[in-house]
Amino acid sequence: MDWLQVVVLSIVQGLTEFLPISSSAHLILVPVLTDWEDQGLAFDVALHLGSLTAVVLYFRHELARMSASWVGSLRSGAWRRGGGDPDARLAWWVLLATLPVCVIGFTFRDQVALGMRSPVLIGVSLIGFGLLLGYADWRRRGGKSEYQLGLKEVLIIGGAQALALIPGTSRSGITITAALLLGMTREGAARFSFLLSIPVIALAGGLEVTGLIRDPRPIDLPALTVGTLLAGLSAYLCIHYFLVAIKRIGMQPFVVYRIVLGLWLLWVFW
Incomplete structure (x- = not known):
């Protein structure tokens, strides 16, 4: 990869991971619209690491409270009575809402990776x-x-998150949409969506690491380092x-941005 590709892909990943405009759509479109070669699994892992680091750092205080309360709820058995205090309950909700995307993602991983990456489908998803x-x-x-949030609302948001496996949907976009429809504020919907991103990004990165072990291509350490830093910085500022x-x-x-981009894709690729 040349340095222009490193910079563009890193910033695109960092910005679009948390904006409701679909990071997967933009990362699929960049190589379609340029003559760049595939960046490889190692670089994908680096970008996910940057985004994950950014969201963990941004919510570090909330995560510290949630983790301590969650462990406390396990020790006291409060989870049987609804999860304990608000921080413990929120931690349980994040874990519970992650289950649908894990199950569906593992089950249909190959179909999503190979059969749902066309620019036309991305355009339709962006608009719809x-x-x-x-x-x-x-x-x-x-x-x-x-x-x-209550249990029913968490399950609905978690189910909606699974739709983000369709390129162009946007994980943050669909979870914020579901949360708003369920009566959350904009800020509450966005914050819960960002907290949900932590296990999802970690799991996606873990899957890529398993593929990276079998990847024979050499690792470009300087490009990976710069990519991680740029993705992390742009993601933190974006949040x-x-x-x-x-x-x-x-x-x-x-x-408006989604509709304009989606119409342009349909115009060009249909």
Whole structure:
């Protein structure tokens, strides 16, 4: 890889991982629209490591409280009575909401990887799920935070997250959409979505590591280091400014972007 490819892919991954515009769609489209060769599994792992580090650092205080409370709920048996205090309950909800995407992802991994990466499908997904996000943001009614979710709501958001296996859907986009429809605030929906990303990114990176072990290509350590740092920095800034911006502008600018990009893809590739 040349350094331009390293920089572009790293920043694209860092920004689109948490914005509701589909990181998988953008990372699939970059090689389609350029003559760059596939970046390889090692670089994919590095980008996921950067994004994972960013979200863990950003929510480090919340994660510390959640982890301590979760362990405490195991020791006291409070999980049998609903998970213990709010931090423990939120930790349980994150784990529970991750199960659907794990089951479906492992079951249909090959089909998703090989049969659902066409620009036309990406365009349709960008538009369709973008319109749904716009509707959810327009009609939002509730004021719930991530600490006020119930079991049924968590299962619905977790099930919605599994739809993100379709390129163009956006993991953050579909989980925020479901959360808004269930009465959460914009900030609460985004924060819960970002917390859900931690186990998902970690699991995806773990799967890529298993493939990396069998990959005979040499590892470009300087490119991996720069890619990890750039992806992490851009992801951290993205999380921070996204949470600030949605209080004022909502989701509609991202909806417009999705529709425009989706229409362009259909125009070019259909």
